[in-house]
Amino acid sequence: SQTIHQWPATLVQPVGSPLSLECTVEGTSNPNLYWYRQAAGRGLQLLFYSVGIGQISSEVPQNLSASRPQDRQFILSSKKLLLSDSGFYLCAWKTSGVSYEQYFGPGTRLTVT
Amino acid sequence: AQSVTQLDSHVSVSEGTPVLLRCNYSSSYSPSLFWYVQHPNKGLQLLLKYTSAATLVKGINGFEAEFKKSETSFHLTKPSAHMSDAAEYFCVVRAQAGGTSYGKLTFGQGTILTVHP
Numbered sequence: 466s467q468t469i470h471q472w473p474a475t476l477v478q479p480v481g482s483p484l485s486l487e488c489t490v491e492g493t494s495n496p497n498l499y500w501y502r503q504a505a506g507r508g509l510q511l512l513f514y515s516v517g518i519g520q521i522s523s524e525v526p527q528n529l530s531a532s533r534p535q536d537r538q539f540i541l542s543s544k545k546l547l548l549s550d551s552g553f554y555l556c557a558w559k560t561s562g563v564s565y566e567q568y569f570g571p572g573t574r575l576t577v578t
Numbered sequence: 579a580q581s582v583t584q585l586d587s588h589v590s591v592s593e594g595t596p597v598l599l600r601c602n603y604s605s606s607y608s609p610s611l612f613w614y615v616q617h618p619n620k621g622l623q624l625l626l627k628y629t630s631a632a633t634l635v636k637g638i639n640g641f642e643a644e645f646k647k648s649e650t651s652f653h654l655t656k657p658s659a660h661m662s663d664a665a666e667y668f669c670v671v672r673a674q675a676g677g678t679s680y681g682k683l684t685f686g687q688g689t690i691l692t693v694h695p
Contacts, residue, residue: 471621509622509668509685555621565610565629565672567683569621 467492471556471570479578484529484543486573488556491537496558498539499567500531503553515539516561551577580605582671584686592694597641597656599689601669604650610672611652612683613643617665625667628652639663664693 468491478484490496500512511524513531521531528547532540539556553574557567585600603609610629614622626637633645639662643654652669669686 508687511682514682553619557622565683566612566624566627568624569614571621572619574619 469570612670
């Protein structure tokens with residue numbers, strides 16, 4: 466069966482520090498991968514998605530970037546965090562076939578102080 | 579463009595009573611629709627999905643939803659609420675495949691379900 470991992474689970478970082486969040490998927494090949502942010506009182510905002518290694522599409526101009534160095538690894542990064550980057554970050558995957566549902570990881574709670 | 583509106587931001591029920599979470603969608607083509615549940619500080623879990631087969635869809639934990647094209651609705655129901663159902667629920671529509679929108683989902687703003695003993 467497929468599983469998705471995210472780490473760390475929680476993170477507290479000062480403004481201006483770098484960020485690296487990692488997501489890995491097991492039990493599937495060539496998945497589509499997604500990064501979402503969920504801010505308090507707001508819905509889910511799609512940040513990036515990837516349909517293959519090295520292929521990244523950005524949905525919202527921002528202080529963040531994403532990379533996909535391996536088929537089942539998706540990384541969210543920032544060079545300098547802003548207070549507004551605080552939130553709950555969720556990684557998700559779907560098969561590259563015709564099914565449309567996405568499966569979510571446990572999330573990372575980021576607090577920028 | 580696709581959109582989804584969850585009509586209630588909060589719903590409160592007593593344990594053992596029915597649950598109704600309302601969702602209307604807008605889509606220029608036959609949509610794929612989903613309900614997800616999120617418990618506090620957890621990821622989202624897929625409850626059920628509609629993909630143009632049967633209009634009444636059964637999901638996990640006793641939930642079901644009915645696709646009504648004439649009403650553009652996809653309401654989530656459960657006959658008898660349990661304390662463990664307390665969570666936030668998201669109605670979701672799939673964006674049109676192809677081009678830069680492939681595989682994207684559009685989420686509603688969420689409905690927080692509270693279950694009282």
